[in-house]
Amino acid sequence: MVKSRKGISYVLEVIIAILVVISFSFGIVEYTGQEQDWSEYRGEIAANDLTYSLYESGHMEVFVQHSNTGSLKTAVNAISGRDTEISGSIQNIPLNEINMGFHTLQEDVHDDLDVTEVSSGDRCYNDLEEIEEEKVDGDILRTNDDFEDNYNVRLYFADTGAVFSEDVSYDSLWVDNSTSCQFSNEDGPFYLDEIFLWGDRETVDPNNHFAFKGIENQDTLTVHNASQVHNFREMFRESLNGIPTDTSVNTFTFDESLSDFNVVVFRQADSLEEIQGNEAQLSNYLEDNYALFLLESDIGQNNFQNSFLDAAGFEWLAFPNTGEIGYNDPDYEGGQSGVQFTESGRSDQVLTYFRGLRGEPFNLEMSPPGKIKSNTDEGITTEKPILEGLKRYDSSELEVEETLDSDHTYTGDPEYCERYEDTLEFPTGEYGVINSILEAEGCGAVASNIDSENNDEYEMGPYLIGEEFVLDNINYMAFPTCQDESEDCAEFIFTGNENIELIPHRSELDNVDGGEEIAIASYEEEYEEQQLKVLGALIYYMSEDEIHFEGQESSTDISTSVIGSVDNEAHIPYKMDLRWSR
Amino acid sequence: MRKAQSTIEFAGTTLLFISLLGVLLASGVDVVPQFNSDIETTELHIEAERVTTEMLTNPGYNIEGNSNWHLDDEELVAFGLADQSFRINNEKLNSIDTLAEEDDEVSYNDFRSLVDASNQYRFNFIWFPIVQSNDNFEKESPPDEITEPIHDSYDEMDDVIYYGSTRLRGSRANFLVGAQDGSYNTLYFSEGNWNFLSSDPHRVNEELMIGNDVYEIESFQNREDKPGTMLVLRKDVTEFGAQIDRSDSVYRLERYAVLDDDSSHDHPIRLEVFVW
Numbered sequence: 001m002v003k004s005r006k007g008i009s010y011v012l013e014v015i016i017a018i019l020v021v022i023s024f025s026f027g028i029v030e031y032t033g034q035e036q037d038w039s040e041y042r043g044e045i046a047a048n049d050l051t052y053s054l055y056e057s058g059h060m061e062v063f064v065q066h067s068n069t070g071s072l073k074t075a076v077n078a079i080s081g082r083d084t085e086i087s088g089s090i091q092n093i094p095l096n097e098i099n100m101g102f103h104t105l106q107e108d109v110h111d112d113l114d115v116t117e118v119s120s121g122d123r124c125y126n127d128l129e130e131i132e133e134e135k136v137d138g139d140i141l142r143t144n145d146d147f148e149d150n151y152n153v154r155l156y157f158a159d160t161g162a163v164f165s166e167d168v169s170y171d172s173l174w175v176d177n178s179t180s181c182q183f184s185n186e187d188g189p190f191y192l193d194e195i196f197l198w199g200d201r202e203t204v205d206p207n208n209h210f211a212f213k214g215i216e217n218q219d220t221l222t223v224h225n226a227s228q229v230h231n232f233r234e235m236f237r238e239s240l241n242g243i244p245t246d247t248s249v250n251t252f253t254f255d256e257s258l259s260d261f262n263v264v265v266f267r268q269a270d271s272l273e274e275i276q277g278n279e280a281q282l283s284n285y286l287e288d289n290y291a292l293f294l295l296e297s298d299i300g301q302n303n304f305q306n307s308f309l310d311a312a313g314f315e316w317l318a319f320p321n322t323g324e325i326g327y328n329d330p331d332y333e334g335g336q337s338g339v340q341f342t343e344s345g346r347s348d349q350v351l352t353y354f355r356g357l358r359g360e361p362f363n364l365e366m367s368p369p370g371k372i373k374s375n376t377d378e379g380i381t382t383e384k385p386i387l388e389g390l391k392r393y394d395s396s397e398l399e400v401e402e403t404l405d406s407d408h409t410y411t412g413d414p415e416y417c418e419r420y421e422d423t424l425e426f427p428t429g430e431y432g433v434i435n436s437i438l439e440a441e442g443c444g445a446v447a448s449n450i451d452s453e454n455n456d457e458y459e460m461g462p463y464l465i466g467e468e469f470v471l472d473n474i475n476y477m478a479f480p481t482c483q484d485e486s487e488d489c490a491e492f493i494f495t496g497n498e499n500i501e502l503i504p505h506r507s508e509l510d511n512v513d514g515g516e517e518i519a520i521a522s523y524e525e526e527y528e529e530q531q532l533k534v535l536g537a538l539i540y541y542m543s544e545d546e547i548h549f550e551g552q553e554s555s556t557d558i559s560t561s562v563i564g565s566v567d568n569e570a571h572i573p574y575k576m577d578l579r580w581s582r
Numbered sequence: 583m584r585k586a587q588s589t590i591e592f593a594g595t596t597l598l599f600i601s602l603l604g605v606l607l608a609s610g611v612d613v614v615p616q617f618n619s620d621i622e623t624t625e626l627h628i629e630a631e632r633v634t635t636e637m638l639t640n641p642g643y644n645i646e647g648n649s650n651w652h653l654d655d656e657e658l659v660a661f662g663l664a665d666q667s668f669r670i671n672n673e674k675l676n677s678i679d680t681l682a683e684e685d686d687e688v689s690y691n692d693f694r695s696l697v698d699a700s701n702q703y704r705f706n707f708i709w710f711p712i713v714q715s716n717d718n719f720e721k722e723s724p725p726d727e728i729t730e731p732i733h734d735s736y737d738e739m740d741d742v743i744y745y746g747s748t749r750l751r752g753s754r755a756n757f758l759v760g761a762q763d764g765s766y767n768t769l770y771f772s773e774g775n776w777n778f779l780s781s782d783p784h785r786v787n788e789e790l791m792i793g794n795d796v797y798e799i800e801s802f803q804n805r806e807d808k809p810g811t812m813l814v815l816r817k818d819v820t821e822f823g824a825q826i827d828r829s830d831s832v833y834r835l836e837r838y839a840v841l842d843d844d845s846s847h848d849h850p851i852r853l854e855v856f857v858w
Binding site: 008010011013014015017018021022025036038041042045046049050052053054056057058059062066068069070071073074075077078079080081082244549 | 589591592595596598599602603606623624627631668669710712714716800801802803804805806807808809811812814833834835836837838839840847848849850851852
């Protein structure tokens with residue numbers, strides 16, 4: 001009996017030992033090999049090294065400066081020698097090919113200028129060889145008009161086939177200035193929509209830039225005033241921080257399509273009137289593009305009210321009870337003032353581009369475009385706008401201070417020691433205000449409540465001294481007891497940004513679903529150099545885009561990133577993300 | 583007390599256990615070579631990455647603690663080619679030679695013992711100067727300083743000619759880049775000036791003599807909307823290491839850095855690494 005029990009115990013022991021060994025050995029027998037993909041490991045090392053080398057040698061900066069993704073791809077492919085392709089994106093670089101459209105007021109449109117065929121007896125009859133050479137069809141036309149007398153310069157027109165359209169028969173223009181019937185490269189041909197100088201810089205006669213808008217019925221010429229547009233174009237010809245830019249400018253009226261423009265510019269309050277009736281066309285355009293409005297600093301509230309800008313969500317600083325807000329400085333009437341950029345990302349970005357255009361902030365003075373405010377979620381004033389002036393609004397007009405009556409209806413609520421109540425006039429309306437003395441181990445702090453819904457519920461508050469709140473989009477801070485220990489006194493002080501906002505800006509438009517940006521700045525007949533530069537910087541900021549480019553192969557999981565900068569007058573950082581494939 | 587006794591159960595179970603171990607061993611043994619070779623590959627890759635990274639991030643030191651080890655023939659205690667991370671010092675690159683006939687050169691054997699390599703290596707250093715040619719002019723109206731080539735092939739080129747320049751080993755290399763039927767494929771070269779009167783056209787893979795050195799034309803930029811704006815040259819700088827043993831598994835790894843040379847502009851350099 002003992003024997004067999006012993007024997008069984010051996011068996012049991014061995015079975016257990018076998019089980020133990022088997023479970024340990026699973027590790028070895030199950031070995032299926034490494035999962036490490038060494039080719040991807042090598043690929044990652046190479047990709048990181050090559051990205052860094054292109055950056056360190058300075059070539060990456062040149063590629064980015066010129067938005068030259070093609071060269072970047074060719075360089076990677078050539079240097080890696082393994083048919084390596086990359087695709088990816090570059091962020092934070094302004095679009096360097098911007099198409100700008102300047103709206104032209106009706107008063108600047110001249111659509112009734114006479115033109116006629118060149119015939120015998122005319123000063124250049126049979127002497128227009130340069131034009132004859134380029135002409136494809138039809139006769140040569142010339143101006144026949146007061147403008148010609150004004151500028152002492154005749155214009156000639158012909159069809160050179162530059163514009164492929166059946167509706168257009170005269171697409172080219174030449175300017176015959178003092179060279180008499182001879183035309184150098186500067187005298188033409190100017191094609192449809194191009195800006196030319198009507199006049200001669202060499203003489204004392206006046207001269208002006210115009211945009212050539214076309215000839216109808218072979219007898220009527222249309223041009224748009226374009227002197228100011230020409231100044232903008234000259235400013236954009238400068239490179240931005242060494243980044244060459246290619247900006248084209250055009251003029252337009254609403255009977256043309258806006259689809260080719262990246263940015264449209266409206267000038268003067270009159271343009272707001274001309275938008276009326278064309279809101280649909282403008283809204284459509286704003287779904288994917290942006291607009292800049294340049295308005296005179298003395299624009300009145302009635303120009304703004306009910307305009308497209310009003311509908312977009314901008315606000316005029318005027319309130320039902322207190323009227324239009326004034327300025328702190330009694331001598332200031334809304335003219336030019338010194339400026340400061342703020343600490344917001346947007347302001348910083350515009351400042352960077354401004355410096356990139358060799359702008360000097362301390363030499364910049366601007367007027368506000370009337371009393372227009374961005375009016376974003378923050379409240380009627382923007383804490384850190386793109387650009388603010390050194391002059392301030394008179395915020396005392398927005399303040400409320402009043403002694404309240406005792407509340408005789410108060411019967412003694414265990415929460416309060418005492419209550420005072422009155423109706424106070426706020427800038428935006430009348431609201432009931434209560435000062436209550438809170439019970440907390442004896443009568444203590446005073447708090448104010450406001451009946452903003454006018455339903456006796458006083459749901460706004462209780463606000464202790466120094467607490468902030470927003471009522472009707474205005475930022476206030478409460479000071480119950482009015483800083484002089486009188487518990488029945490309620491005081492509310494404006495806490496928004498008092499500095500005048502020089503460039504109101506909205507990136508959400510109330511009247512356009514998914515609309516892009518609108519910025520507003522002041523209009524000047526003639527802009528100073530620094531002012532043109534800040535407008536240029538603003539436009540570059542609004543045009544910032546991401547450049548995407550694709551390689552020719554499908555990508556692997558290998559990706560690298562570069563954060564670099566284009567350094568010149570300013571430091572413009574960029575981020576590049578690359579995906580690699582072999 | 584009864585002593586333990588050998589019984590039939592005992593013998594049987596012992597045998598069973600031994601046979602189990604045998605089976606496991608047999609199946610395990612197959613796995614071991616695979617495991618071994620995986621370990622070898624892992625070690626090889628990790629070493630290759632370590633060795634090349636050290637080369638590209640360390641300046642190297644001789645026994646006196648001097649990092650300019652290429653200037654004298656003192657013994658090295660640490661090997662490296664880069665005074666700054668990923669910038670290969672050209673003079674140090676010239677001071678390594680597989681067979682090291684001179685005392686002030688580092689031989690392959692020296693290298694292997696300095697970096698503690700257990701594998702064999704071969705390195706190819708290939709330099710890729712990039713010429714950015716973003717400026718352009720129309721044929722027959724070049725800027726004042728440029729004199730166009732007189733050559734049949736130049737006359738046949740497309741209208742827009744790009745130009746650019748770089749400094750290579752003390753020579754100022756100036757280039758014109760032209761296109762045939764929209765594809766930029768020809769360059770004209772002039773050393774030190776922009777007078778291309780007697781310059782000949784060159785195409786991809788042709789050789790070009792710049793200063794005292796021979797370069798090859800590697801590639802022209804023809805992509806997207808900016809063709810003609812760049813040109814890539816190639817120069818094989820040096821080879822270093824053992825003869826490749828094809829009988830073993832040879833892995834190829836690439837590293838990149840910038841060649842740091844006072845008499846040249848900065849351009850990328852490719853380090854081809856063969857390791858086995």
